[in-house]
Structures are given as structure tokens and as C-alpha cells.
Amino acid sequence: MAIFESLSEAKFREKVHRFAKEHIAPIAQKVEGGLFPREVLQKLGRQHLLGAPFSKTDGGGGLGWSFEVIVAEEISAVSAATEMARLASGALYAAPLAYFASRAQKDEFLRPVLAGDKVGALALTEPGAGSDAASIKTRAELRSGDFVLNGEKRFITNGGIADFLFVFAVTDPTKPPRSGVSALVVPRDSSGVRIVKTYGLLGMHGANVVHLRFRNARVPQENVIGGLHRGFPILLDELDRERPAVAAGMLGIARSAFESAVDYSSTREQFGRPIKEFEGVSFKLSDMLVRLEAARLLILKAVRLLDEGKLARLEGAIAKLFATESAFEITHQALQVHGGIGYTKDLPIERYFRDARFMMIGGGTSEIMRFVIQREIYREKRRRSS
Numbered sequence: 241m242a243i244f245e246s247l248s249e250a251k252f253r254e255k256v257h258r259f260a261k262e263h264i265a266p267i268a269q270k271v272e273g274g275l276f277p278r279e280v281l282q283k284l285g286r287q288h289l290l291g292a293p294f295s296k297t298d299g300g301g302g303l304g305w306s307f308e309v310i311v312a313e314e315i316s317a318v319s320a321a322t323e324m325a326r327l328a329s330g331a332l333y334a335a336p337l338a339y340f341a342s343r344a345q346k347d348e349f350l351r352p353v354l355a356g357d358k359v360g361a362l363a364l365t366e367p368g369a370g371s372d373a374a375s376i377k378t379r380a381e382l383r384s385g386d387f388v389l390n391g392e393k394r395f396i397t398n399g400g401i402a403d404f405l406f407v408f409a410v411t412d413p414t415k416p417p418r419s420g421v422s423a424l425v426v427p428r429d430s431s432g433v434r435i436v437k438t439y440g441l442l443g444m445h446g447a448n449v450v451h452l453r454f455r456n457a458r459v460p461q462e463n464v465i466g467g468l469h470r471g472f473p474i475l476l477d478e479l480d481r482e483r484p485a486v487a488a489g490m491l492g493i494a495r496s497a498f499e500s501a502v503d504y505s506s507t508r509e510q511f512g513r514p515i516k517e518f519e520g521v522s523f524k525l526s527d528m529l530v531r532l533e534a535a536r537l538l539i540l541k542a543v544r545l546l547d548e549g550k551l552a553r554l555e556g557a558i559a560k561l562f563a564t565e566s567a568f569e570i571t572h573q574a575l576q577v578h579g580g581i582g583y584t585k586d587l588p589i590e591r592y593f594r595d596a597r598f599m600m601i602g603g604g605t606s607e608i609m610r611f612v613i614q615r616e617i618y619r620e621k622r623r624r625s626s
């Protein structure tokens with residue numbers, strides 16, 4: 241199994257790196273000020289940088305998840321909020337459609353999103369159902385040929401801007417979630433869909449995260465994806481695929497913080513010499529690099545498995561846990577290396593620190609990642625002993 245980056249992956253990275261420098265760096269401060277990066281999503285679509293893993297017939301790049309994580313890292317290194325908007329539309333929303341939708345559904349709901357003309361969002365979390373996703377209550381009832389949707393979804397990234405929402409709802413309350421939940425695409429301009437609130441966030445400014453309410457929203461039957469009551473396996477598949485990409489986004493932020501700490505410690509002088517000459521500073525840089533390298537390898541291991549068509553539940557959870565906790569530690573230490581100026585808005589270090597905090601919560605908390613990992617450990621033990 242090839243673990244390190246191939247030549248084509250390295251060339252692709254250069255392309256995305258250039259794109260991020262040319263098109264995202266100039267607006268990164270505006271995004272931080274609250275601008276939703278819709279134009280960037282359009283440009284990413286035009287450059288075939290949305291949907292790298294999905295087939296070309298579906299409007300994707302026909303490349304693989306090892307390319308998707310490169311996009312995530314390079315964009316997040318410049319603007320993590322822009323990456324959050326891209327990920328929510330081009331991966332979280334798009335992946336279930338790419339793997340489970342019919343041709344007609346893909347043409348209507350996937351292709352325009354991968355082209356960057358439309359925006360998507362994934363709506364799973366509810367006020368009463370966060371880590372325990374199986375306890376969702378949003379209800380979709382079949383009435384006179386349409387589904388009628390009632391319920392609440394909160395913390396939905398892109399939710400206030402998206403053209404399409406990928407919604408998980410209970411379609412058979414008499415059954416357990418595994419066989420009673422369905423996935424539906426809901427156009428956000430459907431009557432009965434309301435944005436109740438847009439959240440203010442600690443970091444990831446520019447990301448659009450909202451609370452949505454559905455009141456008798458009518459959704460055509462044809463918008464059910466992957467078959468009636470087949471929503472739960474779609475959800476599990478989506479979570480397995482999103483974790484390495486989330487991890488790669490955090491790697492991008494951490495890399496930028498590390499690079500800034502290397503530069504600053506080389507030029508900032510105290511006690512008559514550059515601060516890098518104090519081991520109390522330079523050893524922090526060593527620890528940061530070890531974490532960056534380890535995170536990259538864990539992410540690569542997970543995406544190599546996905547690209548071989550294998551399950552990467554354990555590997556994705558390990559990569560997400562390690563990369564997100566490392567990003568938090570690295571941005572924290574990088575801020576420390578910058579001293580007082582790191583705590584000010586004069587440099588982006590404080591932004592990296594705030595942005596990095598999010599992904600220990602989003603996409604499944606660190607505690608849930610540990611839960612998934614231990615479950616896989618004991619599952620493997622049972623498998624070996626049976």
C-alpha cells in the first residue's frame with residue numbers, strides 16, 4: 241500500500257496551493273469579517289476542485305479521497321472558514337448523493353453543486369440529537385404523494401445560504417433508526433423551511449451556521465435518496481468519508497501556525513539572540529512537526545483505504561481524533577512562540593487558534609471518536625477469537 245504522496249498527488253497539491261494563494265488569500269480577511277465565500281465556491285467548481293473523489297460522469301474530478309484531503313489541507317491553510325463552506329457543500333452534502341442517488345437525482349442535485357453554481361448543506365443535528373444521531377425526531381410523513389417534513393435542525397453549516405439541504409428524517413417511527421430513517425434532498429426555498437437563527441461562533445467566522453425549522457414543508461417523493469428507510473447506512477457511510485477530510489482541514493491550519501512560528505522564532509530577538517536559540521522555544525517546534533507528520537500519515541492511511549473501496553471507520557476516527565487535537569495543541573504552542581503579538585489581531589495566529597478549536601466538536605466530538613475507536617478495538621478482538 242503506497243502511503244506517501246504520489247507524483248500526481250504532489251502536482252495536484254501545487255495546483256491547489258496556487259489556487260488558494262491567488263483566489264483565497266486575498267479575501268481571507270473579508271471572510272474573517274463575515275463574508276460567505278460563495279464566489280470561491282464557484283471558482284473551485286470551475287477549476288474542478290469540488291468533488292475530487294467523485295466520478296467525472298457525476299461532475300466530480302474522478303480522482304479519489306487522497307486528492308480531496310489535499311484540497312481540504314491547502315484551502316484550510318489559508319482560510320479554514322472557506323474550507324468549512326467547501327467541505328459542507330462539496331463533500332458532506334455531495335458524498336451521499338455521489339454514492340447513493342439515481343442518475344436523475346445526481347443531475348438535479350449533485351452536478352450543479354460540484355460545478356459551483358449551487359450550494360449544499362447536510363442537516364443531521366437537532367436540538368435533542370447531537371452525538372446520539374440515532375435519536376433524531378424530525379419527521380417526514382407521506383401525504384398525497386409528497387413527504388411532509390416537520391422538525392428542527394441546528395448548527396447546519398451553509399444552512400442559510402444553501403440551495404439544497406440533505407436532510408435525515410424519521411419516515412417510520414415504529415422501527416429502530418437503522419430501518420426507520422430516510423435521507424431527502426430539500427430545496428431550501430421550499431415553503432415551510434425557515435431559518436430561525438444564525439449562530440455567532442468563536443472561530444470559523446464567515447462560515448454560515450444556522451438553526452432551521454421545518455413546518456409542513458412538502459418534499460416530492462422523488463427526493464428520497466437511496467430508497468425509503470435507507471437513510472442510516474447512508475449516514476454512516478458519509479461520516480466514515482468525512483472524517484479524514486475534516487482531519488486534513490485541521491492539518492492545514494496547524495501547518496500555517498507552525499510555519500508562522502518557525503519564521504517568527506528565527507527573526508524575533510530577545511536576550512541578544514533569535515528566540516529559536518532557546519530550547520524552550522525550538523523544542524516546541526520539534527513537537528509540532530512530529531504531530532504534523534504523524535497526522536498526515538494517519539490521514540493518508542485512511543484515504544488510501546477509502547480509495548481501495550475499503551471501510552476506514554477505525555482509521556478515519558483515529559486520523560480525526562489525532563489531527564484535530566494536534567491542531568489545537570500546535571496552534572496553542574504557536575501562539576505561545578509569538579508571545580504578545582500572537583494574542584493580537586495583528587497576526588492570524590489567534591484566528592488559527594480559534595478555528596482549530598471547532599473540529600474537536602464538529603463532525604463527531606473527540607469523545608465520540610474515542611468511543612468509535614474502542615468499539616472497533618473490541619469488535620476486532622471478538623472477530624479474532626470467534
Ligand SMILES: Cc1cc2nc3c(=O)[nH]c(=O)nc-3n(C[C@H](O)[C@H](O)[C@H](O)COP(=O)(O)OP(=O)(O)OC[C@H]3O[C@@H](n4cnc5c(N)ncnc54)[C@H](O)[C@@H]3O)c2cc1C
Binds near residue numbers: 361363370396603
Ligand atoms: C459550528 C458548527 C457547525 C456544525 N455543522 C453541522 C452541519 O453542517 N450539519 C450537522 O448536521 N451538524 C453540524 N454541527 C453539529 C455537530 O456535529 C455537533 O455539535 C456534534 O456532533 C456534537 O453534538 P452536540 O453539540 O449536540 O453535543 P452533545 O452530543 O450534547 O455532547 C455534549 C458533550 O457530551 C459528550 N458526549 C456525548 N455523548 C457522549 C458519549 N457517549 N460518551 C462520551 N461523551 C459524550 C460530547 O463529546 C460533548 O463533550 C455543527 C456544530 C457546530 C458547533
